[in-house]
Amino acid sequence: MPKPIARSKTRKSVAKRFKITAKGKVLRSQASRRHLLSAKSAKRKRQMAKSQVVDGTDVRRIKSNLPFA
Numbered sequence: 001m002p003k004p005i006a007r008s009k010t011r012k013s014v015a016k017r018f019k020i021t022a023k024g025k026v027l028r029s030q031a032s033r034r035h036l037l038s039a040k041s042a043k044r045k046r047q048m049a050k051s052q053v054v055d056g057t058d059v060r061r062i063k064s065n066l067p068f069a
Contacts, residue, residue: 011065018054018062021069026054026062 019027030048035052054062063069 008064008067010068014062014065018066019051020063020066026059027051028054036051 017028021027029051032040033045033048038049
């Protein structure tokens with residue numbers, strides 16, 4: 001009986017943290033939005049709510065962990 005070809009699984013921790021757009025860009029959420037929010041201004045908190053594009057040096061590493069995205 002031949003061995004089945006191993007498939008690469010999706011890393012669920014990566015899938016929860018990143019989103020891939022239709023054009024292939026990788027989005028991430030901003031840090032510092034979890035606690036100590038009373039010290040931060042409303043403008044700063046509003047800006048941190050938006051998602052950011054991941055730096056180009058990390059894109060290949062993230063996409064390799066998301067084979068079906």
